[in-house]
Amino acid sequence: MSLNLTIYYIIALIALSGLGIVFLNSESILAICFFIFVWLIVQNDPVSASLEExxxxxxxxxxxxxxxxxxxxxxxxxxxxxxxxxxxxxxxxxxxxxxxxxx
Missing domain, CATH: 1.20.5 (Single alpha-helices involved in coiled-coils or other helix-helix interfaces)
Structure with missing residues (x-):
């Protein structure tokens, strides 16, 4: 499974948690979001380019x-x-x- 697809699954999991379908505590959601942010920065995507600019x-x-x-x-x-x-x-x-x- 590609990493982009994994990120979409994680975002869907967070969205389902926000709707109350899946139950994740706020610390777990915060940790997942933090690791996604770090991964995006490491991958040198537009976020990193924007920060450099x-x-x-x-x-x-x-x-x-x-x-x-x-x-x-x-x-x-x-x-x-x-x-x-x-x-x-x-x-x-x-x-x-x-x-x-x-x-």
């Missing part, structure tokens, strides 16, 4: 955010330097005007 998109998003954050930090540093230069120029202007009024 999501992982790649999250990774690219994080890299993009890191690049934008570093660019924002550089812009902030430029702004701070510009403000310092403006402050020094203002102080120099004040010192020159005080010298000219005193002298």
């Amino acid at each position: 999501q992982k790649q998109s999250i990774r690219s998003e994080l890299i993009s955010c890191m690049i934008h954050q570093s660019m924002d930090q550089i812009s902030l540093n430029k702004l701070v330097c510009y403000k310092k230069i403006q402050l020094l120029a203002s102080l120099e202007y004040i010192m020159l005007t005080q010298k000219s009024t005193n002298g």
Whole structure:
């Protein structure tokens, strides 16, 4: 019997249990579902491919955010330097005007 057919039988068994025809406790159903999930992941089916695709998109998003954050930090540093230069120029202007009024 093929493995896909076995999975269909297991799903039918769970469905029959949900309808009350076959009696399985919740722990047994949970264990069966867990083993089916693990088997699907191991078999490298579309679920695994989907998880890999999501992982790649999250990774690219994080890299993009890191690049934008570093660019924002550089812009902030430029702004701070510009403000310092403006402050020094203002102080120099004040010192020159005080010298000219005193002298």
